[in-house]
Amino acid sequence: MTFLHDLPIADLIANYGYIAIFLIITLESAGVPCPGETALLTSAAYAGSTGNLNIGIIVAAAAAAAILGDNAGYWVGRRWGLPLLLKHGNKIALDHGRLKLGQYLFKKHGGKIVFFGRFTAMLRAYAAVLAGVNKLNARRFMAFNALGGVAWASIMGFGAYLCGRSIENIMGPVGLGLLAFVIFGAVALWLFMRRHEARLMVDAEAAIPGPLV
Numbered sequence: 001m002t003f004l005h006d007l008p009i010a011d012l013i014a015n016y017g018y019i020a021i022f023l024i025i026t027l028e029s030a031g032v033p034c035p036g037e038t039a040l041l042t043s044a045a046y047a048g049s050t051g052n053l054n055i056g057i058i059v060a061a062a063a064a065a066a067i068l069g070d071n072a073g074y075w076v077g078r079r080w081g082l083p084l085l086l087k088h089g090n091k092i093a094l095d096h097g098r099l100k101l102g103q104y105l106f107k108k109h110g111g112k113i114v115f116f117g118r119f120t121a122m123l124r125a126y127a128a129v130l131a132g133v134n135k136l137n138a139r140r141f142m143a144f145n146a147l148g149g150v151a152w153a154s155i156m157g158f159g160a161y162l163c164g165r166s167i168e169n170i171m172g173p174v175g176l177g178l179l180a181f182v183i184f185g186a187v188a189l190w191l192f193m194r195r196h197e198a199r200l201m202v203d204a205e206a207a208i209p210g211p212l213v
Contacts, residue, residue, distance in 0.1 A: 009024075009035060009038055009039055009042055010042050010046065012024075012039075013039065013042055013043045013046055013053075014046070014052075017043075017053060018053070018057055018058065018061045020039065020043075021039050021040065021043050021058060021061050021062060021065070022061045022062075022064070022065045023065075024036055024039040024065075025039060025040065025061075025062050025065035025066055025069065026065040026066075026068055026069040026072075027069065028069065028124065028125050029065065029066050029067075029068070029069025029070045029072075029073060029124070029125070029128065029149075030069040030070070030072040030073045030076070030128075031073045031076070031125055031126060031128070031129045032125070033125060034125075036065075036066075036124065036125075037124070037156060040058070040062045040153065040156050040157055040160070041156060041160040042160075043058050044058055044059075044156070044157045044158070044159075044160035044161040045160045045161070045163060047161055048160070048161040048162065048163065055157060055158065055161040058157055058161075059153045059154055059157040059158065060153075062152075062153035062156075062157055063149045063150045063152075063153035063154070064149075066118065066148075066149035066152060066153060067145055067146055067149040067150075069128075070114075070118075070127075070128035070145045070149065071128070071142070071145065072128075073126075073128035073129040073132065074128045074129070074131050074132040074136075074138075074141055074145070075132060076129060076132060077128070077129035077130065077131065077132025077133040078132035078133070078135065078138075079132070081129060081132055081133035082133050082134075082135070085133065100201070101201050102130070102133070102134045103134045103135055104203065105134075106130070106131060106134035106135070106136045107134075107135075107136070110131055110134070110136035110137075110140065110141070110144075111136075111140055111141075111143070111144040112144075113127055113130075113131070114127050114128065114131055114136070114141060114144040114145050114148060115144045115145075115147055115148040115151075116148070117148070118145075118148035118149060118151070118152040119148075119152055128141075128145065
């Protein structure tokens with residue numbers, strides 16, 4: 001049984017093609033937990049091994065879906081996210097100071113978070129919503145979001161296409177490597193924030209004085 005047949009999502013792609021790819025990636029990018037990257041890799045490998053789909057259209061559909069979904073997530077977060085967190089954030093350890101710290105970090109590094117978040121499983125579905133919640137400048141968000149969406153779709157799509165059926169032999173080691181990298185990065189970030197949170201909150205208050213609205 002091949003890699004493609006091991007995944008139920010392959011049936012969706014075989015039956016509905018580009019529409020399935022577009023919808024799954026759009027939903028994931030908007031913040032709905034969906035296997036967007038799996039859909040892209042599977043469809044690209046399917047195109048490479050069967051020729052039934054065009055890889056150029058797959059990459060274009062994936063990039064468009066990523067950009068569209070992220071924009072939807074961004075505006076949802078910007079419109080409704082912050083008011084909800086200001087009201088209920090204390091219940092999940094996000095007090096006013098930490099919310100302000102989030103805005104400060106996105107103000108300084110928001111573009112990088114949006115771009116590289118597209119390549120990270122833990123951030124791909126939520127980076128856009130967080131960017132909206134933290135009031136990242138809309139034009140800056142759209143620019144880095146578009147760059148990230150096109151880069152992600154191209155690298156993952158054409159890479160899987162060139163691998164074709166052989167992707168089943170590399171997905172395991174690559175997946176474990178990426179998982180280890182994500183876990184290491186998350187732990188490093190947590191340790192950094194724990195050590196420097198007080199100083200960063202002072203910097204955030206100086207950069208964004210007064211209450212958040």
